[in-house]
Amino acid sequence: MEIVQTIAVILDSTIRLSIPLLCAALAGLWSERSGVVDIGLEGKMLIAAFASAVVAYHSGSAWAGLGAGMLAAIALSLVHGFAAITWRGNQIVSGVAINMLAVGLTAILGNAWYGQGGRTPNLEGAARFPELDLPFVGALKEIPVFGPIYDIAISGHAAPVYLAVLALVLTALTLKHTRFGLRLRAVGENPAAVDTAGVSVAGLRYAAVIICGALCGLGGTYLAVSQSAGFLPQMTAGKGFIALAAVIFANWRPWPALFACLLFGLLDAVAIRLQGVVLPGIGQVPVQAIQALPYVMTVVLLAGFIGKATPPKASGLPYVKER
Amino acid sequence: MNNPHPAIELSGISKAFGPVKANKDVSLSVAVGSIHGIVGENGAGKSTLMSILYGFYEADAGEIRVRGELRRIRSSSDAIAAGIGMVHQHFMLVEPLSVVENIVLGAEGGALLKRGIGKARAELARLSQEYGLAIDPDAIVGELSVGLQQRVEILKALYRGAEVLILDEPTAVLTPAEADQLFELLRALKAQGKTVILITHKLREIMAVTDRVSVMRRGEMVAHVETERTSPAELAEAMVGRRVLLRVEKTPRKRGAPVLEAAGLSVIDERGCETLRDASLTLHEGEIVGIAGVAGNGQSELLDVLAGLTQPARGVIRLGGKILNAADRNPANLRRLGLMHIPEDRLRTGLVTAFAAAENAILGYHDDPAFGRGPFLSPTLIEQHARAGMQDYDVRPVDPGLKTAKFSGGNQQKIVLAREIERAPKVLLVGQPTRGVDIGAIEFIHRRLIALRDAGVAILLVSVELEEVMALSDRILALCGGQITGEREAVATDERDLGLLMAGVSERAA
Numbered sequence: 004m005e006i007v008q009t010i011a012v013i014l015d016s017t018i019r020l021s022i023p024l025l026c027a028a029l030a031g032l033w034s035e036r037s038g039v040v041d042i043g044l045e046g047k048m049l050i051a052a053f054a055s056a057v058v059a060y061h062s063g064s065a066w067a068g069l070g071a072g073m074l075a076a077i078a079l080s081l082v083h084g085f086a087a088i089t090w091r092g093n094q095i096v097s098g099v100a101i102n103m104l105a106v107g108l109t110a111i112l113g114n115a116w117y118g119q120g121g122r123t124p125n126l127e128g129a130a131r132f133p134e135l136d137l138p139f140v141g142a143l144k145e146i147p148v149f150g151p152i153y154d155i156a157i158s159g160h161a162a163p164v165y166l167a168v169l170a171l172v173l174t175a176l177t178l179k180h181t182r183f184g185l186r187l188r189a190v191g192e193n194p195a196a197v198d199t200a201g202v203s204v205a206g207l208r209y210a211a212v213i214i215c216g217a218l219c220g221l222g223g224t225y226l227a228v229s230q231s232a233g234f235l236p237q238m239t240a241g242k243g244f245i246a247l248a249a250v251i252f253a254n255w256r257p258w259p260a261l262f263a264c265l266l267f268g269l270l271d272a273v274a275i276r277l278q279g280v281v282l283p284g285i286g287q288v289p290v291q292a293i294q295a296l297p298y299v300m301t302v303v304l305l306a307g308f309i310g311k312a313t314p315p316k317a318s319g320l321p322y323v324k325e326r
Numbered sequence: 327m328n329n330p331h332p333a334i335e336l337s338g339i340s341k342a343f344g345p346v347k348a349n350k351d352v353s354l355s356v357a358v359g360s361i362h363g364i365v366g367e368n369g370a371g372k373s374t375l376m377s378i379l380y381g382f383y384e385a386d387a388g389e390i391r392v393r394g395e396l397r398r399i400r401s402s403s404d405a406i407a408a409g410i411g412m413v414h415q416h417f418m419l420v421e422p423l424s425v426v427e428n429i430v431l432g433a434e435g436g437a438l439l440k441r442g443i444g445k446a447r448a449e450l451a452r453l454s455q456e457y458g459l460a461i462d463p464d465a466i467v468g469e470l471s472v473g474l475q476q477r478v479e480i481l482k483a484l485y486r487g488a489e490v491l492i493l494d495e496p497t498a499v500l501t502p503a504e505a506d507q508l509f510e511l512l513r514a515l516k517a518q519g520k521t522v523i524l525i526t527h528k529l530r531e532i533m534a535v536t537d538r539v540s541v542m543r544r545g546e547m548v549a550h551v552e553t554e555r556t557s558p559a560e561l562a563e564a565m566v567g568r569r570v571l572l573r574v575e576k577t578p579r580k581r582g583a584p585v586l587e588a589a590g591l592s593v594i595d596e597r598g599c600e601t602l603r604d605a606s607l608t609l610h611e612g613e614i615v616g617i618a619g620v621a622g623n624g625q626s627e628l629l630d631v632l633a634g635l636t637q638p639a640r641g642v643i644r645l646g647g648k649i650l651n652a653a654d655r656n657p658a659n660l661r662r663l664g665l666m667h668i669p670e671d672r673l674r675t676g677l678v679t680a681f682a683a684a685e686n687a688i689l690g691y692h693d694d695p696a697f698g699r700g701p702f703l704s705p706t707l708i709e710q711h712a713r714a715g716m717q718d719y720d721v722r723p724v725d726p727g728l729k730t731a732k733f734s735g736g737n738q739q740k741i742v743l744a745r746e747i748e749r750a751p752k753v754l755l756v757g758q759p760t761r762g763v764d765i766g767a768i769e770f771i772h773r774r775l776i777a778l779r780d781a782g783v784a785i786l787l788v789s790v791e792l793e794e795v796m797a798l799s800d801r802i803l804a805l806c807g808g809q810i811t812g813e814r815e816a817v818a819t820d821e822r823d824l825g826l827l828m829a830g831v832s833e834r835a836a
Contacts, residue, residue, distance in 0.1 A: 182434040182442070189420040189431050196418040199382070200432025200482075201403025316421075324382060 007151050013272050014156035019230065021268030022160075022167050023048065023239075026222025027246030028253070028260045029167075029174050030215040036178070036255055037211030038191040039087050040319040042098035043079065044219055045243025046105030051076040051223025053109040056123040056234035057116070059130040059227075068130070068228045069163070073220030079105070080216030081209075088208045091321030102243075110236050121236035123227075132161035132229040163225035170218060175257040187211060191315030194322040204322045219243075241298070248301050251312045266304075270297040331394030333358040333490050333521040334379065334410075339388030341374055348374040349385070350545045356490070356538075358393070361512055361522040363532040363553070366542035367565055367764035368735055372525045373415070375542070376492050380412045381405040392490075403432075411483025415494040417475050421468030425478050426450065428467050429485050446485065453484055457514050472620075473504040480511070490521045497531060501620045502792060502825035509535045527565075527765075529558040530793070541565055566765050574797040576776045581800075582611030584647075585784045586632070586665070586753045591641035593627045593808075602627040603808045605641075609753060609784035614775065616799030616816070617788045618824050624808035625788045626670060629757050632786070633667040634660045645753070661690065666746040670757030670788065676742040677730050684712035684726035687745050715744040720770060736767030743771060747778060754778065757788045772798060792821060792828075806830035 027044045034041040054075035059068030079101050086097040113121040137158035144150045178184040186207055190197045194204045222242075227234045245267055253259035274293045281287050334356040341349040349371045356362040366372045378385045381399040390397050392408045399405050405412070419428050426446050427439075435442035447463050454460050459477055467478060476496060483491055493512075497505040512522050512535055524536060532539050533553060541549040541564040549564045562570050586609040593602035602624045609615055617625050630636045632643065634655040643650045645663055654660075657667070669675035677686045688697055688708055697711065698704045712726035719740040721733070730738060739759065746754065759775065760768040775798060779785055789795050795802060799816045804827030812827040 180439055182437050182439060185423075185427060185431060185434065185439055189423060189427075192420045192422060193418065195416075196420050196428075196431065199380070199402045199412065199414065199418045201401060201406050202432045 007148055008155070011151045011155035013269070013276065014152060015159075016272040016275065017265060017268040018156060018160065018164065019268075020271040021264045022164050023222040023226050023230070023242050024246050024249060024264040024267055025171065025261060026167050026218050026225065027243050028249040028264050029170055029257065030218035030222070031247055031250045032174065032253075032255055032257060032260055033187075033211045033218065034215040035250065035318045036191045036315055037187050037208045038194060038315060038317040038320065038322070039084065039208055039212055039215075040094045040098070041083065041212075041215060042095060042244070042247060043083055043101035043105075044215075044246055045239050045241065046098075046102035047076040047079045047216060047219035048223035048226065048243050049105040049109055049237070049239045050079055051220040052227035052238055053113065053123070053223075053234045055220075055224035056126065056227040059126055060124050060233070063128070063130050065126075065130055065132045065162075065228050069221070069224045072224035072227075073217050076220035076223060077213055077216030080212045080219070084209050084212035087321065088205050088212070091323060094319055094321075106237060109234070113234065113236065121234075123234040126228060126232045130228070131232060132163060132225075134159045134161055135165070161225070161229040163221055163229050166221060167225070170221065171257055171261055178257065183207075183210070188315075191317055194317050195324075198322070198324070208322075245297070245301055248304075251314070252304060254312055255315060267297055267301065270300050331358075331391075332356055333360075333393060334523070335389075335391040335394070336375070336379065337389050337391075339375065339378060339385045339390075341378060341383060341385050347545050349378070352388070352542070352545070352547045354540055354547060354550075356521060356523060358521055359516060359519045360537040361516055361524060361535055363536035363539040364523065364525045364542060365527060365529065365532055365539060365561060365565055367527065367766075368762055369544075369764070370542040370565070371545040372542050373494055374545075376412065376494060376523070376525060379405065380410060380492060406432075406486050406488075409487060409489035410492065411486060411488025411490070412492040413476065413479040413483060413494065413496060415496075415498065417479050419467050419475055419478060422466065424464050424466055425461055425470075425481075426463040428478055429463075429482050431482075433486050449485055450481065453481055456518075457484075457511060459511070472499045472622075473501075473507070476500070476508070488520070490523065491515065492523045492525070494525045495527070496524070497526065497528065498790070499621060501828055502821055503829055505531070528793075529561050532561065533558060543567055562765060568766075570765055570769055574772050574776065576798075577780070579613045579779065579800045580782075581613050582782060584608045584610050585645065586786075587642075587644040588632065589642045589644075591628070591631060591643070592639045593624075593631050593636060594639040595627075600639075601808050602631065602638075605805075605808075605810050607786075607803060607810070609786055611752075611784050612779055612782045613800040614779050614785040614787055614798050616795035616802045617786070617805055618792055618795045618802050619790075619805035619828050621790045623828075624805045626757070627808070628805070629667070629670065629755055629786075629788055633657060633665070633669075633755055657690070661749070664750070664752035665755070666749055666751035666753070667755045668742055668746050668757060668759060670761075672735075672738055672742050677738060679729070679731035679738075681730060682727050683716065683721070683730055683733065683741055684709045686730050686741055687712040687715055687726070689745065691745070691749070715748060716741070718748075719744040719774075734764070735762035736764050736771075739763050739771065740767065743774065747774065751778075751783055753784045753786070755786045755788075758790065759787070760789070760791065760794060792824060796821070796824070804828050 027048055031041055031044050051072035055068035055072030058071035059065050083097050083101055086092040087094045110121045113123060117123055140154055140158045144154050178188060186197060186202055190204055190207045198204050226238055249260055249263035249267060252263040274296045277293050278290055332355045336354040339349050339352040352375055364372050377383050381401045381404050384400055390399055397408050426443055430442050430446045435445060450463050459481060461477055467475060496508060515522055536553045539551055539553050540547055541561060543565055589606045591602060591605045592600060595601050605628060619625050631638050634657045637652060645665060673679055697708050709726045716724045721737045721740045759771050775785060787798055796816060802814050802816055803810050804812045804824055806828055807830060811830055
């Protein structure tokens with residue numbers, strides 16, 4: 004039973020650590036399937052984390068924080084969309100700009116408003132998302148193996164975790180079974196085909212970019228208002244980029260993206276657990292080496308273990324009617 | 327069927343892109359239930375005109391009437407609503423999606439796909455029966471042959487209820503047999519009362535299938551005629567504005583010693599596919615050997631491997647009787663040995679379009695001491711050299727300082743031609759010498775190639791234009807699926823015979 008407990012605990016932290024990645028990966032997936040490359044996921048999550056922490060603090064409502072986080076990220080998404088879709092600018096440059104803007108803006112505003120080195124004040128009570136118990140936790144607890152896993156790992160997360168899972172299911176269903184999904188898949192591959200079929204390329208791409216913003220907002224809010232009790236400067240710590248890697252790893256498909264994110268989350272969870280542990284023959288592993296593990300694994304996985312990743316053909320290319 | 331109004335009536339259409347007037351006061355009337363051809367050279371404004379009709383561009387001036395009714399067509403959806411469908415030269419298909427998904431795209435009939443797709447399946451089955459257009463609705467479009475992809479495009483238009491179908495250069499990618507099938511289909515559509523507008527620069531097709539034909543030249547409509555009352559020569563003259571020789575005049579070859587011999591050449595691409603299989607051929611001095619084949623059947627690989635751009639997996643190449651080992655087979659060395667190459671795609675491999683004509687004229691020969699002093703290039707010498715070449719090859723304008731991208735296709739091709747031919751090749755590999763080149767320049771390029779052959783050069787000609795291969799070659803090899811499927815003397819074969827070889831039907835019993 005000890006082992007089951009341990010596994011359940013690791014699984015629990017895996018899920019907690021995967022959720023921001025999952026949100027960002029789904030965000031990136033929407034954007035890139037529509038043909039807009041978005042390396043600004045990181046910046047959008049960061050701005051959402053900041054906005055949600057500020058609003059949650061002043062309003063005392065975590066849900067208000069979520070709304071603010073989403074709106075802030077959508078606003079940045081629209082900036083990116085405007086540059087990439089309407090003005091056909093370079094999507095990488097625009098994404099880099101958004102990342103830099105978010106880092107600077109959150110630090111300066113945080114410092115100016117609260118004077119705590121960029122942090123926002125601690126969130127307490129209703130300003131954070133409470134942990135929710137799923138139904139039948141008490142009854143199912145006693146079932147061997149499944150019980151503890153359900154109790155510890157699956158149940159007892161905050162609302163954004165379940166929202167992220169819902170977003171995953173909706174993303175997969177929408178892409179596969181709806182008109183919007185079909186058009187979105189098509190526009191990332193061959194926008195001219197969509198245009199000649201009488202559907203607006205820009206409209207579809209803006210819709211995708213807005214969804215991307217909303218999902219980044221959810222991820223950022225979860226970081227600041229649920230995982231932590233407030234905003235810390237640079238608290239996204241490269242999660243937006245790891246999410247991009249997860250999207251590539253998953254070949255731009257939603258369910259594989261979940262597994263990619265869980266894998267990265269697991270690496271993170273194991274890294275945390277390994278801190279201070281003495282390994283035979285090596286001795287105590289330095290904290291920095293362990294913290295670097297997920298990043299090293301990302302490089303290794305991306306470089307060696309993934310077959311050929313085939314991105315949507317038109318991703319990164321502004322749509323210009325050919326002459 | 328008596329329709330007082332024409333299916334499509336354009337009047338006074340004008341469209342300018344910056345300083346370029348693509349269409350000048352163009353008028354056109356297309357009768358219901360007819361097949362109407364539009365011919366013209368590249369850049370004559372045919373595609374622009376059709377793009378205006380299909381709502382891709384909006385005209386600066388002019389009116390569009392559909393069955394007598396004045397219509398504003400500002401987007402493709404307006405065109406679709408007016409019953410106009412278009413099959414673009416570059417297919418507007420989403421390759422990773424299935425046939426039925428491509429067909430419903432933009433006309434899904436509801437927020438959820440299930441019902442629309444079900445309806446499309448039924449409709450597809452009906453259309454397939456009516457016109458003999460069999461296709462698997464669940465096939466992935468990217469995995470279909472080009473001919474079938476075109477069929478999907480046509481079905482897409484019909485599914486949207488198109489009464490008028492515009493086809494832009496539909497046969498450019500088809501085998502002769504596939505083209506004939508397409509023409510059968512167009513006749514069937516006509517019999518059902520649909521109207522077809524066929525854009526092409528191939529006069530043979532116009533003569534074969536159209537009822538009326540309109541000729542465009544430099545953005546203007548210069549003639550409307552009944553197909554029965556005209557001839558290819560007359561149409562060509564109207565297209566170019568002067569008399570042109572459609573036939574290539576040549577004397578019988580004087581065949582010399584073999585210069586380039588290849589035996590058992592195989593090429594394996596990066597995906598591990600054998601794109602050229604066990605190909606053997608010999609080029610003699612003073613003859614043109616043509617390669618007939620539908621695009622993508624190993625011609626490019628054959629050219630690349632002979633030009634030293636790729637290395638064969640197996641096989642031997644001899645140049646002037648001497649075996650070339652791997653170290654010898656690089657383009658620079660081969661050029662020194664007298665093997666020149668005019669690549670198939672002048673924009674990607676033949677020229678650096680952002681460079682001036684003069685710089686392009688020495689591309690690959692920049693280390694020739696004639697162009698500079700020591701490590702420095704001499705702009706004056708390069709310009710003089712380019713100017714002489716441009717005059718000799720009638721490149722217009724004669725401006726060595728002009729960016730190559732600003733020249734027309736024919737003039738760009740002449741720049742490449744001048745660069746390679748004036749180096750006195752022993753062997754010349756030529757890929758698509760007249761792709762995207764207008765009739766006047768085609769005539770010029772053909773005459774140069776014949777003159778070169780008469781001077782004793784061995785020429786290998788690869789072209790997707792079967793007519794061109796037949797007109798220029800002394801001997802023709804057919805390629806299909808990377809294999810040489812047959813060899814014919816040019817005088818002893820015809821289009822039908824070659825078409826069978828190109829389709830991989832093995833040697834007929836002699």
